[in-house]
Amino acid sequence: MIHMKALFAAGLIATGLGVASHASADPLKILTVGDSITAGVGSTHGAGYRLPLQNLLLGAGVDFEFVGTQSGPGTPVPTLSNSSPMQTAHEGYPGARINAGSNSLFDHLGFDWVSNAPVTDNTVFDTLAANGDTPDVILLMIGTNDFNPTTSTNINPQHFALRQLLMGLEAELSDPAYANTKLLIAQIIDKPGALNNGSSEADKDKVRIGNDNIDTFNNTIMPNEIAGRSTAFQNATTMIAMPTVAQWVTDINYLSGGNPETTQIANLTYMDPDGIHPNDTGYNVMAQTWFGAIDSIGLIPEPGTAVLLMAGTMLLASRRKKIV
Template sequence: MSAGKRLLTLVLGAVTVLALLVAVRATAAQAESNGGVRVMPLGDSITEGTQVPGGYRIGLWQRLAAARYTVDFVGTQFNGPGSLGDHDHQGHPGWRIDQIDANVTGWLRTHNPRTVLLHIGTNDILQNYNVSTAPQRLSALIDRITATVPNADVLVATIIPLSSAGQAAAARTFNAAIPDIVWSKVSAGKRVHLVDMYSKLTTADLIDGIHPTAGGYDKMAAAWYAALQSIPGSIGQPNTTPSPTPSPSPSTTSSIRGVGSNRCVDVAGVSQANGARAQIWDCNGQANQRWTATSASELRVYGNKCLDVNGGSTADGAAVIIWDCNGQNNQKWRFNADGTITAVGAGKCLDVPNYSTANGVPLQIWSCNGAANQRWTRT
């Protein structure tokens, strides 16, 4: 084979691998759509979560889930840890206002968000890109968003502080223009809202002078959450049914029997390995069927392994396994008054696929429907 043909083969192979990776990434992102109120986190690396993958979206998701809001983060990007129940977003590290503006129409048409969380302008300052006209570019971007999704609430945040003295001054000047921009949109009848993010953080909350620490991102999450709660409809209404019952005390250990199958939640093969599947099996009282409900909302087996939604997924059909207990939301479960057991991080129910009653059927999570294959009793 000639050198040219070998090079062409390598290039085609690399393109194929890249296409497969993109397809896998897209599938993962699409799989996290849960039918909830669509919220698009929009911006730059601070939305993406540089330094702390997932950024403010982690704390915001956790607050929404704890209050039983059903929200679907949307966007073409995807990242974050298992404690973030929905990894989709529209954050682009290094991007300026004009770059977001050039692409936002397509993103909005694809995802049709009910609510947009906009934090942008930091890179205009960091790159010293026509800083004096950055407010005008922000105004034009807001107009493009409201024209494309006129029924969406658009929350516009002032940008967080910067450590460099010169850049900090430019950020303050940029932020000072934002309230009048927002007010002009409100006066024109547009659903635009101001979020004062700048005052919520200090430079002590920055890990590198630009991006927040985990604690700083959580302060941003709290600010977004408070703003969303103040805007009717922006995140829908909390799901109040079925009513939860208090979790058992830390010492409560029992078998968990399926109402539909009359079989118990069981670790396949009495395995203690991370990733071992949870299944239903004839109730026998052995250690792999004895579950301890803790005050941290865990379901522990063998003392140190927790019932876990694989990969922190929120998708229907996600596998239920055991894993070393780590306190993340995909290991938290809530017993409900109707006998269902909710995976807290996903907002979905422990489910026996296809109403099966056979030994060895692996468990999954699925949208809650109250059917017998989702109801359980502790014995």
């Protein structure tokens, strides 16, 4: 009888059911990192994509814990689909740039730059590890505040800032405490906000150039910088595409060769009227994108996995009682 129980347990675990490491043990710890989009500016509930993402995780039967040194939104804390308060920990800093000025993510995370190399002593990551909150996955989206309407296509400062940040993250992920941590880096969304009806053609040209710079950052600089890091960092990192302007808004004729005067900012479908932050609908799209990315790296148990594990545990307990 004992032999049969052992075979049952081994078969349940090894049948290729897609059982994630978090299906039955510790909760999946998630660290969201970025700027005001991570904090949730533009959403009616103030939690941005984090609220719908937590609901998606609940629906998938994932035991999760959001970690971070920041907290928000405040009172009243939004409730999840199961009527419990959402988890508010995060690492989002409104207005933050990658690594420029006093409000930089590089600084907020506790990094320093000395002799062309990052210094990673006493960082947010050290604090989390010391508190037993080492994340299993980091969701990073940063760079929106580094791009504005412009007449210049020179984005070398943004390029170097990203390199510095990735080098700092690379150093952190090489810490044994972060040996199993995965990093998801999202491309940033375009910023059509300045294209209001009545704006001058010169101003609209600046917005177009600014968005072209974002595209270069997303599609060339970001993947090349990730590829330039260590093999271990590359293996831990996945770059994901967030919906861009063509998908976030409707009737953006001025970005596809049409008459810019016919399009008003009110046509923005998935974004706040400021044309920079998503609205609730846009944040729902972002949540679905993050959820899909987390699933793609094997951290979401397949449907039924939790039920099978529970059934197996109950069966083993039942047989144990019969033996006694």
